[in-house]
Amino acid sequence: MPNELRIAVLGVGMMGADHVARITSKIAGARVAVVNDYVVDSAEHLAASIPGCRAVADPLEAIADPEVDAVLLATPGPTHEKQLLACLEHGKPVMCEKPLTTDVETSLAVVKAEAELGKKLIQVGFMRRFDAEYAELKQLIDSGDIGRALVVHCAHRNPAVPPNFDSAMIVKDSLVHEVDVTRFLLDEEITSVQIIKPSANAHAPAGLQDPQVALFATESGRHVDAEVFVTTGVAYEVRTEVVGELGSAMIGLDVGLVRKSAPGVWGGTIAPSFKERFGQAYDTEIQRWVDAVKVGGETGNYIDGPGAWDGYAAAAVCAAGVKSLETGERVAVEMVDRTSI
Numbered sequence: 483m484p485n486e487l488r489i490a491v492l493g494v495g496m497m498g499a500d501h502v503a504r505i506t507s508k509i510a511g512a513r514v515a516v517v518n519d520y521v522v523d524s525a526e527h528l529a530a531s532i533p534g535c536r537a538v539a540d541p542l543e544a545i546a547d548p549e550v551d552a553v554l555l556a557t558p559g560p561t562h563e564k565q566l567l568a569c570l571e572h573g574k575p576v577m578c579e580k581p582l583t584t585d586v587e588t589s590l591a592v593v594k595a596e597a598e599l600g601k602k603l604i605q606v607g608f609m610r611r612f613d614a615e616y617a618e619l620k621q622l623i624d625s626g627d628i629g630r631a632l633v634v635h636c637a638h639r640n641p642a643v644p645p646n647f648d649s650a651m652i653v654k655d656s657l658v659h660e661v662d663v664t665r666f667l668l669d670e671e672i673t674s675v676q677i678i679k680p681s682a683n684a685h686a687p688a689g690l691q692d693p694q695v696a697l698f699a700t701e702s703g704r705h706v707d708a709e710v711f712v713t714t715g716v717a718y719e720v721r722t723e724v725v726g727e728l729g730s731a732m733i734g735l736d737v738g739l740v741r742k743s744a745p746g747v748w749g750g751t752i753a754p755s756f757k758e759r760f761g762q763a764y765d766t767e768i769q770r771w772v773d774a775v776k777v778g779g780e781t782g783n784y785i786d787g788p789g790a791w792d793g794y795a796a797a798a799v800c801a802a803g804v805k806s807l808e809t810g811e812r813v814a815v816e817m818v819d820r821t822s823i
């Protein structure tokens with residue numbers, strides 16, 4: 483690997499453009515060498531603003547480019563499978579924004595293709611694992627100081643979502659973060675999911691089941707509930723509370739600054755979107771990925787964080803969630819045995 487990792491960023495919409503800016507201004511030991519987007523003008527325009535960066539019109543050509551050492555996928559979920567398989571074919575380490583793919587079958591196909599190569603090339607962008615508060619919560623649970631964690635309560639609220647969002651996307655695009663957080667914090671698989679459908683927000687687009695409340699059970703019988711509400715019109719709120727046998731702990735309270743600004747009113751600041759709330763997490767995630775890719779040649783492990791299996795496990799839980807959204811029943815999660823791969 484060269485000293486300065488040459489990254490191709492595929493998809494330079496909201497997240498991709500944010501990652502390009504991050505790599506260009508904050509990440510050590512890497513630069514954006516190639517950008518690609520379905521909308522060719524956006525890629526060309528962005529490339530022109532970055533020294534040494536080119537726009538390449540075909541995403542598969544960008545992946546195969548010999549002057550690209552690693553790929554960052556920020557294209558929409560449905561395009562991930564093909565682009566991930568191309569990265570594997572060319573032996574290129576890849577940071578794939580969540581979700582790994584949009585269904586269980588294709589996620590499993592990706593897991594198997596990576597396993598056949600015998601190298602860990604795929605990291606999935608479950609960035610909450612890199613957030614300082616989540617990392618501290620995980621450390622606290624692992625220390626045993628609050629005893630065995632028994633129950634987790636989550637809230638995940640967005641002020642708004644893009645107009646193409648449907649009820650299943652609330653599960654696969656938003657709740658997927660609570661799926662990963664659960665697996666990360668509790669270190670075990672989720673075995674069943676039930677989605678409760680409260681009265682829908684009258685201000686949400688017609689037909690959108692928002693909010694949703696998800697109930698997870700884990701292998702050892704622990705309980706997780708997650709309220710996901712993506713059209714609050716307010717701000718970005720992500721809270722997680724873990725209740726253990728010897729105490730509880732909560733993160734996401736936005737208590738950085740508490741302000742008393744008018745009689746009868748008190749409050750602090752709240753992040754308007756995930757970009758601000760998880761800015762530090764994205765920075766840490768990308769820096770650690772760059773560092774891992776650079777030493778990957780010696781170890782065959784080009785990731786430092788959630789991998790293809792985590793993406794597959796999340797897809798399996800979300801598929802059960804989507805089924806439950808339709809039936810209202812608790813649905814068992816179907817996953818292959820990890821040791822069979």
Ligand SMILES: NC(=O)c1ccc[n+]([C@@H]2O[C@H](COP(=O)([O-])OP(=O)(O)OC[C@H]3O[C@@H](n4cnc5c(N)ncnc54)[C@H](O)[C@@H]3O)[C@@H](O)[C@H]2O)c1
Pocket residue numbers: 492493494495496497498518519520521524541555556557558559561579580581607608609655756
């Ligand atoms: N981790 C997070 O918090 C987070 C936040 C937002 C989005 N995401 C994920 O990032 C990805 C991108 O989301 P976004 O919000 O930036 O979407 P977006 O629509 O803003 O951007 C996607 C870009 O990809 C381009 N594109 C579409 N198909 C393409 C293809 N086949 N090849 C190349 N470019 C293509 C589009 O023209 C667009 O510019 C999604 O997987 C999404 O789930 C993650």
Ligand SMILES: O[C@H]1[C@H](O)[C@@H](O)[C@H](O)[C@@H](O)[C@H]1O
Pocket residue numbers: 640643655656657659712756
């Ligand atoms: O794609 C975004 C992103 O993953 C955010 O982190 C999440 O809060 C949103 O609900 C989702 O739509």
